[in-house]
Amino acid sequence: NAGVMQNPRHLVRRRGQEARLRCSPMKGHSHVYWYRQLPEEGLKFMVYLQKENIIDESGMPKERFSAEFPKEGPSILRIQQVVRGDSAAYFCASSPLPDINTEAFFGQGTRLTVV
Amino acid sequence: QKEVEQNSGPLSVPEGAIASLNCTYSDRGSQSFFWYRQYSGKSPELIMSIYSNGDKEDGRFTAQLNKASQYVSLLIRDSQPSDSATYLCAVNGNSGGSNYKLTFGKGTLLTVNP
Numbered sequence: 001n002a003g004v005m006q007n008p009r010h011l012v013r014r015r016g017q018e019a020r021l022r023c024s025p026m027k028g029h030s031h032v033y034w035y036r037q038l039p040e041e042g043l044k045f046m047v048y049l050q051k052e053n054i055i056d057e058s059g060m061p062k063e064r065f066s067a068e069f070p071k072e073g074p075s076i077l078r079i080q081q082v083v084r085g086d087s088a089a090y091f092c093a094s095s096p097l098p099d100i101n102t103e104a105f106f107g108q109g110t111r112l113t114v115v
Numbered sequence: 116q117k118e119v120e121q122n123s124g125p126l127s128v129p130e131g132a133i134a135s136l137n138c139t140y141s142d143r144g145s146q147s148f149f150w151y152r153q154y155s156g157k158s159p160e161l162i163m164s165i166y167s168n169g170d171k172e173d174g175r176f177t178a179q180l181n182k183a184s185q186y187v188s189l190l191i192r193d194s195q196p197s198d199s200a201t202y203l204c205a206v207n208g209n210s211g212g213s214n215y216k217l218t219f220g221k222g223t224l225l226t227v228n229p
Binding site: 059 | 119149151156157158159160161164203205214215216217218219220221222
């Protein structure tokens with residue numbers, strides 16, 4: 001959905017560098033979700049954030065990955081010391097509410113390539 | 116571990132035919148079900164949501180849900196070449212309380228041949 005803005009669309013990083021992925025939710029949406037899609041795999045939940053709060057990071061790797069959603073500005077997914085296995089498409093979704101009937105809309109994604 | 120399984124595909128149908136996509140899920144507490152379409156290199160696009168047993172129709176698309184069988188399907192009538200994409204089944208909500216988390220299947224690649 002064009003309303004969820006992600007940038008950059010493509011990101012190339014060398015092994016050991018840091019990757020920063022940004023996501024601006026749809027207007028009026030205060031709930032942000034990050035998903036990762038590895039090649040030939042389905043999307044996997046990583047983290048759920050509300051403004052200034054991490055609600056559920058159960059899908060995040062324990063090391064090198066972090067996420068934030070500050071009071072002002074976009075949500076950031078940060079990957080430190082990237083490795084080739086981090087190469088994937090990272091999608092952000094937003095919703096107005098977190099309840100079970102909420103339909104989440106995805107941004108265009110950031111395709112990270114680690115060389 | 117919650118799982119969502121889709122027929123492996125790829126599925127190939129002629130233009131004008133009905134395409135049938137199937138999905139089963141393991142968590143009996145799941146409450147919301149979604150079908151997303153994903154073109155190659157693009158983001159998932161929500162095309163159908165269904166929350167109660169039975170059929171839900173939207174244009175050429177019909178979603179069917181059977182909670183007793185833990186089964187959800189998507190029918191595409193009068194298939195068009197533009198329907199060629201990967202279709203992702205996603206399930207939301209479980210008895211554990213994390214009802215915002217979508218669990219996706221790996222997707223079924225559909226090709227509609229002119």
